[in-house]
Amino acid sequence: MTGGELRTEGLGRRFGGLVAVEDVSVTFAAGEVSCVIGPNGAGKSTLLNMICGAIAPSAGRILFDGKPVEGLSRHAIARAGIARKFQVPSVFGSLTVAENLAVAGGGDAEAVMARTGLAAERDTRADVLAHGKKQWLEIAMGLIRRPRLLLLDEPTAGLSPEETQAVADLLLSLRGTCTVVVIDHDMHFVRALSARTVVMHQGRLVAEGDFSAIERDPMVRDIYLGRA
Numbered sequence: 001m002t003g004g005e006l007r008t009e010g011l012g013r014r015f016g017g018l019v020a021v022e023d024v025s026v027t028f029a030a031g032e033v034s035c036v037i038g039p040n041g042a043g044k045s046t047l048l049n050m051i052c053g054a055i056a057p058s059a060g061r062i063l064f065d066g067k068p069v070e071g072l073s074r075h076a077i078a079r080a081g082i083a084r085k086f087q088v089p090s091v092f093g094s095l096t097v098a099e100n101l102a103v104a105g106g107g108d109a110e111a112v113m114a115r116t117g118l119a120a121e122r123d124t125r126a127d128v129l130a131h132g133k134k135q136w137l138e139i140a141m142g143l144i145r146r147p148r149l150l151l152l153d154e155p156t157a158g159l160s161p162e163e164t165q166a167v168a169d170l171l172l173s174l175r176g177t178c179t180v181v182v183i184d185h186d187m188h189f190v191r192a193l194s195a196r197t198v199v200m201h202q203g204r205l206v207a208e209g210d211f212s213a214i215e216r217d218p219m220v221r222d223i224y225l226g227r228a
């Protein structure tokens with residue numbers, strides 16, 4: 001493992017008069033899995049969008065292994081080793097699993113298929129894969145370029161409990177090889193990861209710690225119950 005630490009300092013983003021993310025300073029340690037949780041509209045996706053260069057910050061800094069990456073293009077950020085998987089699977093339906101990985105390019109497709117349990121489906125067209133396997137394929141497409149940081153937005157949306165557990169196991173198996181930051185609403189999944197968890201609310205970082213402590217935090221409970 002060579003690096004992969006992502007740090008933000010005073011990061012903010014406004015959309016007109018709306019403050020989507022405000023003054024977020026957070027460190028995602030190299031080689032660890034971290035979760036970002038929070039109610040709808042908390043600013044989680046905007047945070048990941050800024051880190052991967054999809055949108056520019058209005059304020060603050062983003063440091064990847066100590067080097068500033070805020071304001072760089074998405075391609076430059078991808079080249080620096082940051083990969084992003086979006087909420088909706090965006091694989092090429094008419095291509096097979098192996099062909100999708102070839103299009104994503106640049107790495108050892110066999111090793112990635114073995115690691116993600118897709119080897120048996122290598123010649124299956126992506127549009128006939130089960131929804132869970134499509135999500136896996138997209139994670140595999142993110143991994144093939146051997147990123148040092150993988151950003152995932154709700155990788156378990158629409159998955160069965162067994163598939164959700166399998167995604168948690170896959171992400172945990174990446175520990176030490178790749179930094180993983182995952183947004184999710186599914187508390188079973190976040191509990192299964194049992195990782196360091198960052199809580200956002202109304203654009204701000206309001207709590208961080210082990211999920212077991214976060215889960216017991218009365219303020220976090222109030223946020224989820226709409227009382228804060």
Ligand SMILES: Nc1ncnc2c1ncn2[C@@H]1O[C@H](COP(=O)(O)OP(=O)(O)OP(=O)(O)O)[C@@H](O)[C@H]1O
Nearest residue numbers: 015018019020038039040041042043044045046047
């Ligand atoms: N491109 C945009 N233009 C205007 N407002 C936006 C834009 N993107 C996000 N917002 C607003 O910024 C706030 C934060 O949104 P964001 O999608 O980051 O939250 P989230 O925590 O990811 O929510 P969810 O869990 O529902 O995906 C919301 O009020 C949202 O409406």
